[in-house]
Amino acid sequence: MxxxxxxxxxxxxxxxxxxxxxxxxxxxxxxxxxxxxxxxxxxxxxxxxxxxxxxxxxxxxxxxxxxxxxxxxxxxxxxxxxxxxxxxxxxxxxxxxxxxxxxxxxxxxxxxxxxxxxxxxxxxxxxxxxxxxxxxxxxxxxxxxxxxxxxxDAVLRENFITRVFVYYNWQQEVATDPSVHSIIQFHSRHKYQLMAHSYKGYKELGRYLASDAPQQPLDEVMNHYILTLMTFLKERANRKSHTNVLMHIMGYMKKDLDQDTKQDLLTTIEEYRTRKVHLVVPLTLLKHYLKRHGNDYILSQAYLDPYPHELGLRNYI
Structure with missing residues (x-):
C-alpha cells in the first residue's frame, strides 16, 4: 500500500x-x-x-x-x-x-x-x-x-473512508492555497464521486460554483462548498447511483470502442446493477479501456481511485 x-x-x-x-x-x-x-x-x-x-x-x-x-x-x-x-x-x-x-x-x-x-x-x-x-x-x-x-458494515466503511480521503484532498489541494480557481479544479476532479452519492448535490454545487461563488468572499465560498460537499457525501452511494456514474464514464469512450467491447462493458455494468458482481469488476474493466481511450478530464476523476486499492473496499459493495 x-x-x-x-x-x-x-x-x-x-x-x-x-x-x-x-x-x-x-x-x-x-x-x-x-x-x-x-x-x-x-x-x-x-x-x-x-x-x-x-x-x-x-x-x-x-x-x-x-x-x-x-x-x-x-x-x-x-x-x-x-x-x-x-x-x-x-x-x-x-x-x-x-x-x-x-x-x-x-x-x-x-x-x-x-x-x-x-x-x-x-x-x-x-x-x-x-x-x-x-x-x-x-x-x-x-x-x-x-x-x-x-x-x-461494508457500505458505511467505504463511505467514511471515501469522505476522509476527499477531506484530505481538500486540505492538500485547496486549503493550503485557496482560490476560486482551486475550488473549481477540485470540484471538477470530484464530480463523479459526488454524483455517486447525490445527483442533487452534483447539480447544486455545480450551479453554485458557476453562478453564486464568483460574487461572494472567498472564505464564504470555501466554507459553503466544503460543508455542502461533505454533507452530500454522507449519503450512501448505492448500486443504482454507481451504475449511473459507470454509464457516464463509459460515455466518454463510446466513439472509440467497437461494438463487442461496448457490449462487454454494458453486460458487466448490468451484472453489477443486478448484484451478480461487486463494484470492483466493472470498474476494473472500465479503467482498462480508459488507459487507451480516456481523456485527461475523465482520467483525473477521483472516483476511479478514491483511496488505495489495497484497502479492497470496492470488493464488498
Whole structure:
C-alpha cells in the first residue's frame, strides 16, 4: 500500500490504550492492522482528559436527551459534562489537521449516536450522543466522523473512508492555497464521486460554483462548498447511483470502442446493477479501456481511485 499519513483522530481505547473506566481497552483490529497503513491515528480519551482516573466510576448520560449531563453512576454529584465538552474544544483548536475521527460506539463521552440517556430516576430516556462527540461534531460539521462498530458494515466503511480521503484532498489541494480557481479544479476532479452519492448535490454545487461563488468572499465560498460537499457525501452511494456514474464514464469512450467491447462493458455494468458482481469488476474493466481511450478530464476523476486499492473496499459493495 502506498505510504500515506492522513491525520485522523480516534478514541484512545480503540488503539489498545487501557483508558476505559474498568482499566481495559477496546482494541480495534481493523483500525490498527488495516487503516493504520494510511491513517496516522491521533488518540484521545476525553474522560481521562476531563480528570477522571483509570480505573474510575462509570458515567452515564442523564436528563434531556438533546442536552444531557454526564454523571457518575454511583455518585451523581460527579459531573464530567463540562470537562468532556472542553476537551472537544481543545481538540478542535489544537488539531485542525485532523481529516477524520473514529469514535467508540455507545460511550457517554464518545458515542456518535444511539447512546443511552436516562431520566434522573434511572428510567431510560430517548437516546442521544456522547458529550465529547456531540461538541466535536458541532465544532467541525464538515469533518468525517464514524463509530468503529459501524465500520463492520461494508457500505458505511467505504463511505467514511471515501469522505476522509476527499477531506484530505481538500486540505492538500485547496486549503493550503485557496482560490476560486482551486475550488473549481477540485470540484471538477470530484464530480463523479459526488454524483455517486447525490445527483442533487452534483447539480447544486455545480450551479453554485458557476453562478453564486464568483460574487461572494472567498472564505464564504470555501466554507459553503466544503460543508455542502461533505454533507452530500454522507449519503450512501448505492448500486443504482454507481451504475449511473459507470454509464457516464463509459460515455466518454463510446466513439472509440467497437461494438463487442461496448457490449462487454454494458453486460458487466448490468451484472453489477443486478448484484451478480461487486463494484470492483466493472470498474476494473472500465479503467482498462480508459488507459487507451480516456481523456485527461475523465482520467483525473477521483472516483476511479478514491483511496488505495489495497484497502479492497470496492470488493464488498
Amino acid at each position: 502506498a505510504s500515506l499519513s492522513i491525520p485522523v483522530g480516534i478514541s484512545a481505547c480503540l488503539l489498545g490504550q487501557k483508558v476505559r473506566f474498568d482499566g481495559g481497552h477496546k482494541r480495534s483490529v481493523y483500525c490498527l492492522n488495516i487503516l493504520s497503513e494510511c491513517f496516522d491515528f491521533k488518540p484521545f480519551c476525553p474522560e481521562v482528559a476531563a480528570g477522571l482516573g483509570t480505573p474510575r466510576q462509570p458515567i452515564r448520560l442523564v436528563g434531556d436527551a438533546a442536552d444531557p449531563r454526564a454523571l457518575g453512576t454511583r455518585n451523581p454529584d460527579l459531573d464530567a459534562t463540562d470537562g468532556l465538552a472542553e476537551h472537544a474544544d481543545f481538540v478542535t483548536e489544537h488539531h485542525p489537521e485532523l481529516c477524520g475521527y473514529v469514535l467508540m460506539k455507545g460511550s457517554p463521552s464518545c458515542g456518535m449516536e444511539r447512546v443511552k440517556v436516562y431520566h434522573p430516576n434511572g428510567m431510560p430516556n430517548e437516546a442521544g450522543s456522547g458529550i465529547f462527540a456531540a461538541r466535536l461534531m458541532a465544532n467541525n460539521p464538515a469533518l468525517p466522523v464514524e463509530e468503529e462498530g459501524r465500520l463492520n
